[in-house]
Amino acid sequence: MSIAPSSISAQQKARSSKPKSRLARITKRSVNAVRQAPGWSAGALLFAGMFALPVIAVVLLALAPSDDIWAHLSSTVLPTALSNTTLLLAGAGFATLVIGTASAWLVTMYRFPGRTLADRLLVLPLAMPAYIVAYAYAELFDYAGPVQSGLRSAFGFRSPADYYFPDIRSLGGAIVVFTAVLYPYVYLTARASFVQQSVCVLEVARTLGRTAPAAFWAVALPLARPALAAGVALVLMECLNDLGAVQYLGVETLSASIYATWMQRGNLAGASQLAVVMLGFVVALILLERYARGGARTHDTTGRVRAIPFEVLTGWRGYGALALVSMPFLAGFVAPFAVLARHALFHPEGWSPAEFLAAGANSLLLAGIVSICAVALALFFGYAARIAHNPITDAATRIAATGYALPGTVLAIGLMIPLAAFDNRVDAFMRDTFDVSTGLMLSGTLFAVTLALIVRFLAVALGSVEAGLHRISPSLDAAGRTLGASTLSILTRVHIPILAPALAAAALLVFVDAMKELPATLLMRPFNFETLATHVYG
Numbered sequence: 001m002s003i004a005p006s007s008i009s010a011q012q013k014a015r016s017s018k019p020k021s022r023l024a025r026i027t028k029r030s031v032n033a034v035r036q037a038p039g040w041s042a043g044a045l046l047f048a049g050m051f052a053l054p055v056i057a058v059v060l061l062a063l064a065p066s067d068d069i070w071a072h073l074s075s076t077v078l079p080t081a082l083s084n085t086t087l088l089l090a091g092a093g094f095a096t097l098v099i100g101t102a103s104a105w106l107v108t109m110y111r112f113p114g115r116t117l118a119d120r121l122l123v124l125p126l127a128m129p130a131y132i133v134a135y136a137y138a139e140l141f142d143y144a145g146p147v148q149s150g151l152r153s154a155f156g157f158r159s160p161a162d163y164y165f166p167d168i169r170s171l172g173g174a175i176v177v178f179t180a181v182l183y184p185y186v187y188l189t190a191r192a193s194f195v196q197q198s199v200c201v202l203e204v205a206r207t208l209g210r211t212a213p214a215a216f217w218a219v220a221l222p223l224a225r226p227a228l229a230a231g232v233a234l235v236l237m238e239c240l241n242d243l244g245a246v247q248y249l250g251v252e253t254l255s256a257s258i259y260a261t262w263m264q265r266g267n268l269a270g271a272s273q274l275a276v277v278m279l280g281f282v283v284a285l286i287l288l289e290r291y292a293r294g295g296a297r298t299h300d301t302t303g304r305v306r307a308i309p310f311e312v313l314t315g316w317r318g319y320g321a322l323a324l325v326s327m328p329f330l331a332g333f334v335a336p337f338a339v340l341a342r343h344a345l346f347h348p349e350g351w352s353p354a355e356f357l358a359a360g361a362n363s364l365l366l367a368g369i370v371s372i373c374a375v376a377l378a379l380f381f382g383y384a385a386r387i388a389h390n391p392i393t394d395a396a397t398r399i400a401a402t403g404y405a406l407p408g409t410v411l412a413i414g415l416m417i418p419l420a421a422f423d424n425r426v427d428a429f430m431r432d433t434f435d436v437s438t439g440l441m442l443s444g445t446l447f448a449v450t451l452a453l454i455v456r457f458l459a460v461a462l463g464s465v466e467a468g469l470h471r472i473s474p475s476l477d478a479a480g481r482t483l484g485a486s487t488l489s490i491l492t493r494v495h496i497p498i499l500a501p502a503l504a505a506a507a508l509l510v511f512v513d514a515m516k517e518l519p520a521t522l523l524m525r526p527f528n529f530e531t532l533a534t535h536v537y538g
Contacts (some may be wrong), residue, residue: 015239025168032537040384041393041485047377048396051403051455054414055279060307062271069270073261078277081257084171085281088253089236090244096235099179100186101228103325105216108194111313113319118325120375125182125332129516130181131244131537137177138248138334139343141168157274174251182235187328189231192307193224233289238279242405243519244537255519258409263523268413273411282405286415349415358537366446366521366531370453371461371507377454378461378506382469383495387487389479404459408452408519415452415524419443453514460513461506468502469478469495 024438043166085227106112107119125133141147148165157163166172221228246253254274262271313321381397419442427438442448472495496503518533 006319013214033345038388041390041396043186044381044384044388044396047381048399051400053418053460054406054411056414057068057417058272058275058279058410061269062276069267073270074271074479074489076301077252077257077261080252081254081274082112084251085240085253085255087171087279088174088178088251089239089285091172092239093232093236095175095179096183096186097228098230099183099328100231101190101221101224102473103183103328104187104190104194105220106321106325108191110313110321112313112321114322114326118322118329121329121333122187122325123401124329125181126184127512128181128333128336129244129518130178130238130242130247131518132340133181133332133336134174134245134248135536136339137168137173139339140335141173143464154371155403159321169250171247171251174246174249177249178235178239178246182238183328183332185234185238186228186231189227190224193227198251205447211261218439229289233285236285237282237405240278240285241409241519243409243522255407258413259523261521262409262413265428268370269317271409272413272417275413278410282407286405311484323505334442355535356532357531359530359532362529363515363531363533366450366453367448367511369450370457370514371511373450374454374458374461375465375503375507377458378465379491379496379503381458381462382465383487383491385466386469401459401462402455403455406456408517409523410520411452411456412520412523415448415455416443419448444524444526446529449521449526449529452520452524456517456520457510457513460509464502464506464509465499468499472498498526 035161042114103122107115107122139145143160149456151157151165155163168176187296240253242253243255243256243259246256254277258271258274258278261274311399312318377400381400385397386394406414422437423440423443426441430436430438476494477490480494485493515531516533520535521531522534530538
């Protein structure tokens with residue numbers, strides 16, 4: 001009796017398919033079992049509630065009955081603060097969009113002398129806090145500064161009435177300062193978008209008769225719109241959060257008004273009402289960013305993705321391109337650094353080594369604690385969203401990530417209210433029960449300022465951690481579960497070693513942001529606790 005080869009092949013395929021289908025069923029059951037993790041969902045919801053507490057506290061205090069504070073604020077403080085804030089955001093947003101996009105397009109699409117070095121140097125202004133650049137620009141462009149002194153010496157002017165020079169201590173000066181410091185946000189997002197675009201769509205536009213500039217406007221710019229919207233949104237959030245630069249330049253924004261109302265006038269309720277207005281700005285910026293993204297519906301549909309054929313610029317065109325991309329770096333980093341270096345070299349009497357070392361040690365301590373805690377919480381939220389994928393966990397993760405959108409002044413008010421209430425209740429209980437005063441246990445302590453910075457910068461760490469987790473195949477979780485490992489064991493033995501580069505990058509980003517943060521640190525720090533940011537501000 002002979003058996004047809006085709007029947008043998010069919011039997012072999014059937015036998016080989018059984019283990020595969022069994023493994024698929026096991027994998028599916030394992031993944032479903034991993035997702036049923038109520039403990040992780042409950043923990044994520046608990047932490048999210050803690051991070052939402054500042055917003056809730058600010059809104060409740062603002063809505064509480066007061067002695068007609070709102071009418072006074074709306075007629076005196078609010079009009080000027082609203083108009084200045086709106087004009088500052090519009091001016092800085094437009095200028096950074098133009099400079100960041102143009103620089104990214106030149107560096108991506110053209111080759112010219114010094115292009116590689118310029119690509120690295122264009123991001124350096126992010127290392128300069130805005131208030132430091134404001135101090136340096138005021139030193140350069142004030143009446144007694146080197147620029148105006150040089151003009152008077154060159155043209156024989158004797159007084160300010162003899163010539164016109166823009167006032168750096170103004171709204172226009174603030175726009176210049178923020179543009180010089182924050183354009184790298186747009187540059188980085190635009191550069192990443194241009195690099196990822198396929199050259200095929202640009203070639204199609206050229207074959208249809210479009211010139212290179214026309215192809216940029218018609219094809220490349222719409223494809224980069226979501227990335228540009230994200231970069232500009234970061235710029236606007238930073239402008240809204242700033243306190244040191246606008247105060248020094250004499251621009252009354254919402255952030256400066258909140259600080260003055262709370263710390264100088266002693267009116268916490270009025271500061272809370274201004275903070276609610278600023279929260280409205282934040283919500284409007286988030287909605288505007290999503291609208292500008294257009295749901296990310298503009299995308300490249302071709303499967304043929306090739307490297308961009310760079311156009312080589314030689315001669316005066318190449319050096320002209322280098323000059324154009326060098327100007328933002330010179331304005332945002334070289335000029336303020338030169339001012340700081342000059343003062344450090346020629347005015348050593350104003351520098352106290354003991355104060356500097358103490359402030360530096362405090363900054364390192366605070367930034368180190370914040371980065372470790374923020375990365376640990378980001379890992380918790382990212383892993384909870386991975387193994388307990390449900391609406392509750394997803395909503396908790398998104399709530400926890402909204403802290404970056406809260407300006408430091410709003411965050412400080414929102415945390416100070418519940419912390420002070422807790423301290424007062426504990427102190428009253430201890431006095432009534434044991435006749436012992438506990439004083440301030442949380443308010444005005446290192447815990448308070450650490451919590452404020454963790455809430456503010458958790459989103460920075462969460463973005464890096466989530467990106468790393470998305471690159472890890474779910475089959476690793478399923479394999480661990482089939483071998484009897486718990487979710488915590490899989491996290492510590494599998495995911496954390498794989499995520500080590502992403503965790504290190506997240507910690508570095510949070511560390512740098514915490515070192516530079518001024519408003520929340522200034523308002524929440526303990527007495528006689530100076531960081532480098534507050535020491536320079538003072």
